[in-house]
Amino acid sequence: xxxxxxxxxxxxxxxxxxxxxxxxxxxxxxxxxxxxxxxxxxxxxxxxxxxxxxxxxxxxxxxxxxxxxxxxxxxxxxxxxxxxxxxxxxxxxxxxxxxxxxxxxxxxxxxxxxxxxxxxxxxxxxxxxxxxxxxxxxxxxxxxxxxxxxxxxxxxxxxxxxxxxxxxxxxxxxxxxxxxxxxxxxxxxxxxxxxxxxxxxxxxxxxxxxxxxxxxxxxxxxxxxxxxxxxxxxxxxxxxxxxxxxxxxxxxxxxxxxxxxxxxxxxxxxxxxxxxxxxxxxxxxxxxxxxxxxxxxxxxxxxxxxxxxxxxx
Amino acid sequence: xxxxxxxxxxxxxxxxxxxxxxxxxxxxxxxxxxxxxxxxxxxxxxxxxxxxxxxxxxxxxxxxxxxxxxxxxxxxxxxxxxxxxxxxxxxxxxxxxxxxxxxxxxxxxxxxxxxxxxxxxxxxxxxxxxxxxxxxxxxxxxxxxxxxxxxxxxxxxxxxxxxxxxxxxxxxxxxxxxxxxxxxxxxxxxxxxxxxxxxxxxxxxxxxxxxxxxxxxxxxxxxxxxxxxxxxxxxxxxxxxxxxxxxxxxxxxxxxxxxxxxxxxxxxxxxxxxxxxxxxxxxxxxxxxxxxxxxxxx
Numbered sequence: 001x002x003x004x005x006x007x008x009x010x011x012x013x014x015x016x017x018x019x020x021x022x023x024x025x026x027x028x029x030x031x032x033x034x035x036x037x038x039x040x041x042x043x044x045x046x047x048x049x050x051x052x053x054x055x056x057x058x059x060x061x062x063x064x065x066x067x068x069x070x071x072x073x074x075x076x077x078x079x080x081x082x083x084x085x086x087x088x089x090x091x092x093x094x095x096x097x098x099x100x101x102x103x104x105x106x107x108x109x110x111x112x113x114x115x116x117x118x119x120x121x122x123x124x125x126x127x128x129x130x131x132x133x134x135x136x137x138x139x140x141x142x143x144x145x146x147x148x149x150x151x152x153x154x155x156x157x158x159x160x161x162x163x164x165x166x167x168x169x170x171x172x173x174x175x176x177x178x179x180x181x182x183x184x185x186x187x188x189x190x191x192x193x194x195x196x197x198x199x200x201x202x203x204x205x206x207x208x209x210x211x212x213x214x215x216x217x218x219x220x221x222x223x224x225x226x227x228x229x230x231x232x233x234x235x236x237x238x239x240x241x242x243x244x245x246x247x248x249x250x251x252x253x254x255x256x257x258x259x260x261x262x263x264x265x266x267x268x269x270x271x272x273x274x275x276x277x278x279x280x281x282x283x284x285x286x287x288x289x290x291x292x293x294x295x296x297x298x299x300x301x302x303x304x305x306x307x308x309x310x311x312x313x
Numbered sequence: 314x315x316x317x318x319x320x321x322x323x324x325x326x327x328x329x330x331x332x333x334x335x336x337x338x339x340x341x342x343x344x345x346x347x348x349x350x351x352x353x354x355x356x357x358x359x360x361x362x363x364x365x366x367x368x369x370x371x372x373x374x375x376x377x378x379x380x381x382x383x384x385x386x387x388x389x390x391x392x393x394x395x396x397x398x399x400x401x402x403x404x405x406x407x408x409x410x411x412x413x414x415x416x417x418x419x420x421x422x423x424x425x426x427x428x429x430x431x432x433x434x435x436x437x438x439x440x441x442x443x444x445x446x447x448x449x450x451x452x453x454x455x456x457x458x459x460x461x462x463x464x465x466x467x468x469x470x471x472x473x474x475x476x477x478x479x480x481x482x483x484x485x486x487x488x489x490x491x492x493x494x495x496x497x498x499x500x501x502x503x504x505x506x507x508x509x510x511x512x513x514x515x516x517x518x519x520x521x522x523x524x525x526x527x528x529x530x531x532x533x534x535x536x537x538x539x540x541x542x543x544x545x546x547x548x549x550x551x552x553x554x555x556x557x558x559x560x561x562x563x564x565x566x567x568x569x570x571x572x573x574x575x576x577x578x579x580x581x582x583x584x585x586x587x588x589x590x591x592x593x594x595x596x597x598x599x600x601x602x603x604x605x606x607x608x609x610x611x
Contacts, residue, residue, distance in 0.1 A: 015449065015452055018449045018452070019449065019452050022449060026461055026462070027465065030465040030466070137594060138586070138590055140593060141541075141586050141589040141590035141593050142589075143541055143561070143564075143582065143585050143586065143589070145545060145561070146564055146578070146581075146586070149567075149571065150582065152571070153575055153578070157571060248454050251454035251456055251457045252456075255456070255545055255548070255549065270551070273460060273551060274468065274551070278464075285453075285457060285460070285461050288457055289453050289457060292453070292454040292457075
């Protein structure tokens with residue numbers, strides 16, 4: 001187990017270096033001179049040269065990349081072209097909102113997905129199974145930005161039960177929970193659908209296994225068979241789906257934050273893309289991708305802990 | 314005489330074996346959801362092709378005196394938007410945009426993915442390098458890779474096509490590589506090699522045809538993702554720009570009028586959902602019909 005963790009950790013570092021290089025190069029070859037963006041249309045040639053000098057833009061690309069990488073390791077992500085604010089500070093103020101949203105969505109997805117999947121499998125071919133399977137397929141197909149808009153239309157505009165948007169109250173207060181409900185459902189629906197599909201199919205496989213029949217033959221109650229014997233084994237592949245989906249949820253926050261006007265990292269990224277604010281784009285993309293691979297690593301380790309048969313040779 | 318004795322069926326009509334295409338079609342048509350999906354896709358195609366003949370207005374024709382008419386209004390059965398543009402016309406032309414972007418990005422993505430997958434699967438020396446690049450592209454969740462590419466190239470519908478094409482490459486490459494690895498050890502491939510067939514001939518004539526099933530399923534499901542992503546990027550203002558009648562952009566425009574004209578948001582959303590649902594269920598149906606053991610989680 002220790003060797004697995006060490007090996008995966010080194011792979012993670014290599015992958016992170018690869019990601020940072022790809023992101024850095026993407027912004028480097030993007031059309032548009034950063035010096036002109038910062039200097040504006042009135043900047044003279046000498047002004048532009050001075051800006052390039054101060055940003056290190058006239059150094060060779062690889063030197064710039066190494067400088068960038070060492071900056072990241074010291075927590076320096078550069079300065080926004082638009083606001084001249086430290087990118088690290090801008091991210092730090094917004095990141096809690098993104099993380100709260102992603103975690104709340106995952107909770108919604110797991111509760112709905114696992115429950116629906118298990119009931120569907122236990123009551124296979126019942127009306128619940130048929131409708132939940134179809135709804136799960138529809139759940140994957142609904143554009144989450146549209147679902148969010150529809151939820152706002154119903155619960156905020158028509159019924160006026162929940163706020164239209166924003167996320168400024170702490171998540172542990174009533175107001176904070178109210179603000180999180182609609183965005184979490186919006187973002188969690190797609191993942192809930194995938195988790196439901198996976199839980200159903202693995203549960204169906206497990207409840208047909210010999211040891212389940214044995215448990216039933218020994219007189220264990222249906223509820224005990226499902227919750228004690230079947231669930232543990234059925235959950236192994238589901239955990240992978242949950243992990244992969246958590247990464248996808250981090251990506252999904254970008255859209256959901258826009259719909260609900262949540263001041264998070266995703267919204268920061270969209271604004272930066274539109275304004276060609278490269279340091280901000282670079283840092284936000286890098287952050288989300290790094291979190292994604294980190295979550296995948298954690299899932300791999302949990303997976304190996306739950307099922308000792310798994311080895312990643 | 315002796316040869317006739319060895320061929321007892323000579324002269325008799327051989328039993329017709331059903332082709333795989335026919336078998337797959339038959340299985341697919343038994344799946345009710347897949348049939349529903351096929352009908353929706355067919356309708357979208359008809360809408361896209363016949364767009365100029367089935368609408369009475371051009372999608373960008375403004376009439377401020379007719380602004381924000383509701384569903385069922387005279388002359389505008391799906392209503393109008395805030396500029397008085399006919400919603401039905403914009404929906405029909407939007408079908409054309411989404412289909413065009415979906416098909417183009419999937420075709421380009423497939424071309425890149427199939428080439429990389431074939432090379433990685435067939436040549437062991439290239440495998441490590443190609444698969445590390447694929448792993449690197451997989452390190453970006455969902456739509457993030459497409460956004461990075463758009464950040465690099467700028468916001469436009471063409472750049473969305475490029476971004477979604479590149480995003481499709483790693484998934485396709487991984488699937489094709491997997492198929493090639495299982496096919497290339499088959500005896501008939503070894504036989505071809507021992508007979509002196511060139512690598513290109515073996516890859517294109519003998520290995521690629523055996524990878525078509527997973528590629529078809531991937532392409533169908535990828536259409537759903539492409540259409541969904543195009544609309545999402547346009548919704549965020551990174552794709553189609555006004556006044557292009559693109560469904561995601563239409564939803565974004567409708568958001569400001571949700572109180573007065575909810576149909577501006579509801580109508581294009583239902584269109585996206587229906588089409589994406591259709592491609593997903595047809596993809597699911599095709600997977601079941603071709604090989605239920607295929608894994609498309611990536």
